[in-house]
Amino acid sequence: MSSVVYKNSMKAIGKFVPESLQPLWKHPAGPQTIFFWAPAFKWGLVLAGLGDLQRPADKISVSQSSALGLTGAIWTRYSLAITPKNWSLFSVNLFVAFTAIYQVARAINYQRQQASQQKASAVPT
Template sequence: MSAIYTRGIAVLDRFVPPKLQPLWQHPAGPKTIFFWAPAFKWGLVMAGIADLARPAETISPSQTTALAATGVIWSRYSLVIIPKNYSLFSVNVFVAVTQLFQLYRAVNYRMQQTKKPVA
């Protein structure tokens, strides 16, 4: 598989304009997994934003806590690795923020339910 990838990149190298060469050749650029993993992780952010339309009672606090913690941990990690991966940092900050907001919604809903008088 890596031979196919290497040949494909060699073909694409010829078509990258000179102005984009610094990005293309960067240690965390499109030729590496350091670029593609964060690019696909934006799907989690989009899912989190789409979940804002869900009713608060259907939100899983344990799931949102796990995703928020993952976002925070990987945000930190992305700044201590070499090369620093700002793309990974940004996507994980967004994952953490969207999930922390979802967690707030879930906890707030549950607190409101406990304050209601039992009929």
């Protein structure tokens, strides 16, 4: 029942979509499918990652950021392996991976600095 309502709604909305946007509207990964909306909402993860760039490096979870970066990398590859290629999914996951990997690098760099400072302070003069 709900799929009939959804399909009829999309037909009704499609009548108002300008002719120049019809190829996007009718695309197999267009706005009538989850293949469009899932990546669109996933940009929230990218925005959160960009917001976390202001977070102190000692508050970054390396395991969480690593998992997010790995997931982004896997889904980036997957988005090009499926048919049709989903460029929206590709771009959002590429940005998710990059922001997470950058956070991991910040956290590891901070941890190394802290370890070297502890070693320097532990050496008697």
